[in-house]
Amino acid sequence: MLPSRWFPELQHFPDEQAAPAALLQTRARILQQPGHALLLAGLILAAAVLIALVVIGLKWRFRVDATWLAMLSGVLAGGIGVAIAQFKLRRPMQRDLRRQPVNMGIPVCTGCGYDLRGNTSGRCPECGVQVHTSDASEPS
Numbered sequence: 095m096l097p098s099r100w101f102p103e104l105q106h107f108p109d110e111q112a113a114p115a116a117l118l119q120t121r122a123r124i125l126q127q128p129g130h131a132l133l134l135a136g137l138i139l140a141a142a143v144l145i146a147l148v149v150i151g152l153k154w155r156f157r158v159d160a161t162w163l164a165m166l167s168g169v170l171a172g173g174i175g176v177a178i179a180q181f182k183l184r185r186p187m188q189r190d191l192r193r194q195p196v197n198m199g200i201p202v203c204t205g206c207g208y209d210l211r212g213n214t215s216g217r218c219p220e221c222g223v224q225v226h227t228s229d230a231s232e233p234s
């Protein structure tokens with residue numbers, strides 16, 4: 095399933111219904127952040143326009159048949175769009191998906207998503223982040 099490949103954090107959810115529900119909740123939360131969707135669309139559009147201008151400039155300057163250049167720039171613009179989506183959407187979604195199991199009492203590293211059940215060291219063995227268990231994070 096693609097979502098669990100993109101978001102391995104979904105494995106931490108206790109059942110089949112909880113994971114897709116959590117993913118929808120997370121997506122809605124991330125997209126609701128003010129200006130987030132608009133910023134993303136703007137960045138992708140800006141990258142596409144920039145690449146188109148460079149291609150037009152190259153075609154005009156060197157007077158070449160730029161069909162291959164147009165195809166290449168389309169692929170490049172798509173790649174940049176995917177990269178922007180990766181940084182602007184996927185990472186915040188992953189962070190949010192790691193916090194949800196922690197809130198349900200399932201210890202998961204918020205730094206890398208490692209399952210910390212049975213961990214007693216207080217530190218994630220995968221990434222070394224200091225672990226805040228639900229007991230430790232409660233104010234005393």
Ligand SMILES: [Zn+2]
Nearest residue numbers: 203206218221
């Ligand atoms: Zn970790």
